[in-house]
Amino acid sequence: MQRHTDSYSDFDAYLFYKKGVLYRFLKKSYLQHFKVFKASGLYSSLIEQQLILPFKQIKQSEDHIIIKPNQLDFVSQPTQWSLPHLMHVAHQTLKIQKLALNYNMTLKDAAAHNFTFVDDQAILIDTTSFEQHDGVGGWKALKQFIEQFIVPAFYHKYFYRSIKSIFLEHRNGIDLAKASAELPLRSWLNIYCLLLIHLPNKIKHRKSSGIQSVKKQLKIIRFLEDFVTYFKVSRSSLWREYTLDNHSDAYFDERKAILSSILEKVEVKSALDIGANTGMYTSFLNQKTVRTIGVEQDAHAVSKAFQQTKSVYHISFIELSELNVKAELSICFAVVHHLFFSALCSFEKIAQVLHKSTEKYLLIEWIDLKDEMVQKISFAERAQHYSEQAFNDFFAPYFSLKEQHKLKSNVHRTLFLFEKVDIFATPNGEVAQLVRAQDS
Secondary structure, eight states, X not given: OEEOGGGTTOSSEEEEEETTEEEEEEEGGGHHHHHHHHHTSHHHHHHHTTOBOOEEEEXXXXXXXXXXXOOOSOOOOGGGOOHHHXXXXXXXXXXXXXXXXXXXXXXXXXOXXXXXXXXXXXXXXXXXGEEEOOSSSOOXXXXXXIIIIIHXXXXXXXXXXXXXXXHHHOTTOOOHHHHHHHSOGGGGGSHHHHHHTSOHHHHHHHHHHOOSSHHHHHHHHHHHHHHHHHOOXXXXXXXXXXXXXXXXXXXXXXXXXXXXXXXXHSOOSEEEEETOTTTHHHHHHHHXXXXXXXXXXXXXXXXXXXXXXXXXXXXXXHHHHHSOOOEEEEEEOSOHHHXXXXXXOOHHHHHHHHHHHEEEEEEEEEEOTTSHHHHHHOOHHHHTTOOHHHHHHHHTTTEEEEEEEEOSSOTTEEEEEEEEEEXXXXXXXXXXXXXXXXXX
């Protein structure tokens, strides 16, 4: 049994792995709450509305219960979200709290980390977030909710900080007193800032004495719902507008046609859209029932992608190599030149990261030096090493070429379909091919 690293802050339960399967161990201190959670009908209602990750009860004794949640290939974190992601999770949290009150229960924990995205919807993955409610006490997790959702939203607005950077620095949210001291004077004119952040003593008083009825608690929840529904920050970025402004519809349609033809020849159930931008191909693949995750390093592009798919996350290419994210098909459109010239990645490094994240096939776009977008970012020192021959030479130990498609809509661009090969190190340290992935 291997205990999960994120379980040490929960006094009532912990996660553990056994033979690669994730389980949750519920301690004796939580058993009564858990029994009410199931018997009251709250769990069934949450399942019906797709608000919580389903589980099966595996073992029960007098002092503990073990449950097995549905296994997820990928669990996103707040450090990978955009502002719309965070506001959607906030909305789901409030929706769950209102539902829980109908069953005389309440959310004792309103942490953003308790959610992930499944099938384009945020769902609760922490089963032990609930406890019984007597009908007169206040929402204990209200202050935590404000610190994890409301305060980061205003830091994003006033300090131009990404949600990613905020949660990397403040995993448990930002303390109200700290936020009140740091936010600019003009934030006092915002009614939400005034009532939820700049009057922390009033919030603390409510928390300690309790909102004296469910009716009053629902009133403040509606106030919070108005905030998360209408709070928006409008900003532009080069890459957010890049997709529509720099290429013709014919170019995007040709890519889609090639991708569709490939999906007819190879069987894949999962995909990774690397450099997803505003999520055009992430959404396209999901519509074709290929479960797809998009990764994009531009925060504003991720925010815009949210309008058509919630499956694009704020993850850079280098971070991808550190995550255990894999898919049967990886697509990498118009990314290689950015990595080579802007991120200073070698072709070999790019190939290594893609090999690690790809289980079967890689569809990657090569753009030569004559292309207008490459000319904008290239420089002589690296341009002399940037060639299609060098690209293929460095990818050869990691992938075998299956198809090559020279684009008619842009003569400087080519799509390569590669098949992953297993590799091993020879005694002199060189990389050698072993066997195709599908034969291993």
